[in-house]
Amino acid sequence: MPKFCEEDADTFFEAFEIVAREMEWPDAKWALLVQSSLAGKAQVAFAALDPCVGLDYEELKKAVLAAYGGVPESYHQRFRNLKRRNGESYLDVGRRLSIAFDRWLAAGKVFDYSELREFMLVEQFKNSVPREVEVYLSERQTRVWKSSPAISEEVVVCPDSVTPPAVVPEPGAPPVDLEESVELADTVFARAVGTSEPSHFTREALVREQHQDGTLAALWKEAVTEEESQDVAAGVYVQDDVLMRKWQPVDRPANEDWWVRSQVVVPLQFWEEVMQLSHATPMAGHLGVRKTLERILRHFYWPQVKGDVLQYVATFKARLGAAWQVACNNLAGAKERIKSQFDRKAVSRSFAVGDRVLMLLPVGVVLPGSEDEDENLYTPPEPVSARVENTHALEQLGKQLSHLTAVQRQDVLELVASHPVLFKDRPGLTPLAIHDVETASAEAIKQHPYRFPPHKKKQVAEEVAYMLEIGAIEPGRTLQPIAGERSL
Incomplete structure (x- = not known):
């Protein structure tokens, strides 16, 4: 199958x-x-x-x-x-x-x-x-x-x-009246982002505050009707009892209607709410002065709006510092609660010298005589394999020749001992294969200076002196790159 x-x-x-x-x-x-x-x-x-x-x-x-x-x-x-x-x-x-x-x-x-x-x-x-x-x-x-x-x-x-697709409700779901579920009140526009209750910023409250606000008295005197505002490029007019402002960039022709902006004149009571909605809410993004002002002027206006936005954004940094301090205090308390919950099933134990324990994490070594065991820990470095030298290898050569007969082993040891130059710890110079190192050009190499570790300077000086001693290199006669001899 x-x-x-x-x-x-x-x-x-x-x-x-x-x-x-x-x-x-x-x-x-x-x-x-x-x-x-x-x-x-x-x-x-x-x-x-x-x-x-x-x-x-x-x-x-x-x-x-x-x-x-x-x-x-x-x-x-x-x-x-x-x-x-x-x-x-x-x-x-x-x-x-x-x-x-x-x-x-x-x-x-x-x-x-x-x-x-x-x-x-x-x-x-x-x-x-x-x-x-x-x-x-x-x-x-x-x-x-x-x-x-x-x-x-x-x-x-x-x-x-053409039959529209039928919407089948889930079993047990209550019937929904679409006319009752659709909200057409002014509270939809006035609801602040992040709040579940409608704001008091309604159309009736806006009209009432516009008439009672003394800072808008000069604008009411300049206001014209909505029909008269069609003939001017900028000004203040009344539309359905709401004080509005018509604005258009001065560098644009008057017949280009798509540049015209109709702004609601905001009374003093609602300045703070509009700025908070345009800057401080999670959906606003906490933008700078220019972008926040541009966002507000798309739909709203009030006298001295630029200065108020500048002051509001400037003080927001201080408010962020206060919020950061509150968050730190809350985290400090939460840290204690988390530790108490984590250590709820912890058991205090003590061990004596010689007890066998199971180590699950890397453990450091407490330095002798240290008082604070949390800060005076020493972790041993990883073991580094030692460099194998010829002298040490020759000492162990006899054990590695155990498969030979006594006569053969003695011949090998005598042969190695008769040529000590070939088995030195430091390499030497041989005349059997020598070549010259020729540079491509005689131009000096320009290189930025780099710091050299002090402990490396002595090591490099010893290596250079040894190569000069055996003749592997020769001192340069000029400041130009030199051609030296290298052994193969």
Whole structure:
């Protein structure tokens, strides 16, 4: 039996039919054999079938494929949206594309050229019409090309014939009255960001405060009607009892209406609320003076708005410092609570010298005589492998020649001892292979000075002196790069 895979149910049925015909299994037993291998949504679809229908292999196959989207439109989308996967060869892509196309035609019951022509024309026609017409044709399962344009005309002549998608509420959900749930009051505009209750900034309160505010007395004297404001580029006017300001950049022509801004004149009582809404709320972003002022002037205006915004933003830094201090105090208290909760199941234990304990973390060594064990910890460095020197290796040479006879071992030791120059700890100079180092040009190399560790200076001086001693290098006669001899 092939193994059922939920990602490709079609392949399972194709493989099963090949095996069933090869094994000559009776057709009446195919449904029983298949249901024993089903899993996931396929098993649920089989259990939902009528007992009489469930024994029919074709009905079982149709129900399982429908559970995994085995409809013509699903195969159509798989064929059109097929992409190459990571690590997949182009031969595999071509094979999957061919299988997807064959399954699409099989689901559409296309078996000859004329049916294929009708099928492709209808599919291309759906791609050329609006979305609502495409849905209208798909709902009626139109497969005949000649009738598709005529049916599409029904949408134009009778647009009400297109049934909108039904919204099915969840089981047990209470009925919702859309007219009562839609809020059309002025509180929608005046509600401050981050608050659950409507603000007192309503239209009636705005009109009342505009008439009572003494700082707006000069603007009321200059106010004109809404009709008269159409003839001026900037000014103050009254619209439905609300004092408004019309403003337009001076460098723009008066006939360009898209530059005109209509601003609500804000009374003194609401200045703080507008600035807080434009700067201090989480959605405002705490911008600078220029951007905050530009945001306010898009819809609001009051005398001395620039100075008030500058002062508000400047004092915000001090308010942030106070908020930071409050956060630090709260964290200090939370730290004690977290420690008490963490140490709730901790057990105090003491150990004596020689007790065996289990170490789960790297442990430092407490320096002797230190009073504070938390600050005087010394972690030993990682062991560094020592450099193997020839002198030490020669001392251990006798042990490494234990596989030789006594005479052979003695010959090797005498041979090594007769050539001490070859086995020194420091390399020497040999005349067997010598070459000259020639520079590409005689120009001096300019390099920025870098600090050199003091402990390295002595080491470099010793190395240079040793190379001069053995003749590996020679002192330069000029300040230009020199050509020295190197041993190979």
